[in-house]
Amino acid sequence: MKKRMVLPVCICLLFSGCIGKRADGLPDPDSAGDRKNLIVAGLSQVGSESDWRLANTRSYRETFTEENGYYLLFEDAQQKQENQVKAIRNFILEEVDYIILDAIAETGWDEVLAEAKEAKIPVILSDRSVQAEDEGLYVSWIGSDFKEEGRKAGKWLADYLKKKGREAEQIQIVTLLGTLDSTAQLGRSEGFSEILAQQENWTMLEEKSGEFVQAKAKEVMEYFLETYPDMDVVVCQNDNMAFGAIEAMKESGRSYGKYGDIIVISFDATKAALEAVKRGEINVDFECNPNLGPLVDETIKRLEAGEEVEKIQYVEETYYD
Numbered sequence: 001m002k003k004r005m006v007l008p009v010c011i012c013l014l015f016s017g018c019i020g021k022r023a024d025g026l027p028d029p030d031s032a033g034d035r036k037n038l039i040v041a042g043l044s045q046v047g048s049e050s051d052w053r054l055a056n057t058r059s060y061r062e063t064f065t066e067e068n069g070y071y072l073l074f075e076d077a078q079q080k081q082e083n084q085v086k087a088i089r090n091f092i093l094e095e096v097d098y099i100i101l102d103a104i105a106e107t108g109w110d111e112v113l114a115e116a117k118e119a120k121i122p123v124i125l126s127d128r129s130v131q132a133e134d135e136g137l138y139v140s141w142i143g144s145d146f147k148e149e150g151r152k153a154g155k156w157l158a159d160y161l162k163k164k165g166r167e168a169e170q171i172q173i174v175t176l177l178g179t180l181d182s183t184a185q186l187g188r189s190e191g192f193s194e195i196l197a198q199q200e201n202w203t204m205l206e207e208k209s210g211e212f213v214q215a216k217a218k219e220v221m222e223y224f225l226e227t228y229p230d231m232d233v234v235v236c237q238n239d240n241m242a243f244g245a246i247e248a249m250k251e252s253g254r255s256y257g258k259y260g261d262i263i264v265i266s267f268d269a270t271k272a273a274l275e276a277v278k279r280g281e282i283n284v285d286f287e288c289n290p291n292l293g294p295l296v297d298e299t300i301k302r303l304e305a306g307e308e309v310e311k312i313q314y315v316e317e318t319y320y321d
């Protein structure tokens with residue numbers, strides 16, 4: 001930990017994690033702890049748009065505690081990149097030891113990350129990555145192999161259709177995309193498209209963003225059902241969008257899942273979604289591990305010890321059907 005001048009309390013009020021703001025119902029980090037002997041970490045989180053995101057935030061708040069040697073400054077960007085840029089600049093003013101960024105989109109970070117580098121504050125990317133001209137602007141990216149998740153989904157679908165004796169049928173697919181240009185959306189789309197390109201009888205009818213949000217996904221799925229009544233598969237790039245798609249299918253009277261006409265593929269494998277898999281409402285769910293806090297903690301402790309860390313670190317994941 002580097003020595004720092006403690007700034008006035010008014011600066012601290014900028015941070016929701018610093019003074020007990022709890023709109024999401026998660027445990028607060030310490031609101032008035034002594035920072036002097038702790039590692040100060042600033043976390044810029046995307047938002048609280050999904051069950052996965054809430055679990056991810058909980059992982060950080062349960063890991064980055066005073067007992068574990070941390071003082072956490074937490075900022076919820078509410079799905080706005082400009083809020084994340086502002087948060088990073090405030091973290092720099094606060095002279096934090098580390099910045100943890102879960103980037104809303106992959107582009108638009110060079111300037112503010114260069115400011116962090118100039119201030120000699122290491123940046124760790126979590127969950128979502130960034131496209132930077134200088135990869136030295138961050139020390140490590142920790143998260144899921146989203147492209148491989150997409151590939152696994154495509155391979156699962158091919159195997160499933162073969163088992164059902166449908167490998168020669170014309171298969172019509174729609175996709176509920178996540179937040180456009182996010183790492184998860186780009187990776188899952190690219191990975192699934194690789195397998196799609198190998199299947200002559202698969203057609204992607206349309207891909208449309210549900211923004212990782214249940215209500216928006218329901219609206220998009222209603223449009224898909226009206227526009228493409230003969231669809232065979234809906235790929236939902238997170239569980240909350242799968243829930244929205246299921247709502248729309250229920251209300252339209254369409255059959256889906258294990259015992260229906262429309263195959264439902266989802267990502268994240270949250271607890272509620274795995275219950276839906278058991279009920280047969282979701283055919284398969286590909287895990288996206290939200291528990292990144294411990295791996296980021298381990299990375300910071302290694303940096304504190306003067307050790308090198310890997311530039312890309314993937315968490316282990318599986319799938320459930």
